[in-house]
Amino acid sequence: EPEVTQTPSHQVTQMGQEVILRCVPISNHLYFYWYRQILGQKVEFLVSFYNNEISEKSEIFDDQFSVERPDGSNFTLKIRSTKLEDSAMYFCASSLDVNTEAFFGQGTRLTVV
């Protein structure tokens, strides 16, 4: 069964450093997403991406965040200068269409120290 894969599974970084979280969405999906879950809190939407551009983003997704689809298979989330409060589980997801279910990857646990 096709799945969304994320690497790495766990990333530890120093405050102020840049991190890139990587995702390979399901191959025939057209919409890509990043969500995050801070420990003990809800899963929160960050950004959606369609046709090589951001189609929607939340207030969390400020100038420190960017997304890119550098080739036909990868979808990345970059945090330019990490803060302690960026520590969370980051989930990539993809969907075939805008009103079909999103399939999630297993997540990358980001720890900022």
Next chain:
Amino acid sequence: DQQVKQNSPSLSVQEGRISILNCDYTNSMFDYFLWYKKYPAEGPTFLISISSIKDKNEDGRFTVFLNKSAKHLSLHIVPSQPGDSAVYFCAASGLEGAQKLVFGQGTRLTINP
């Protein structure tokens, strides 16, 4: 942001019995609702969805009921199995944010043998 609420943080059910998980929402613009299941250290796994034009959708042991007037949906699992033990998230999206899922805080379901 309490647009989607799952008021029961946990639920314990005997194996073979029915599990009923509840979810309330406040935003009347939501028109698509989903249930996800999550095991520790994994991403959310899609279970079942329902659009606002329906009041029931069934898939095997899983049935989702939608009561639009009460802004309430529920997930029924029958019969419950030990492998159903997980955290269940209700999520919603709408025309104004079709690509953005708003999640509830989750209900931890434990199936007892």
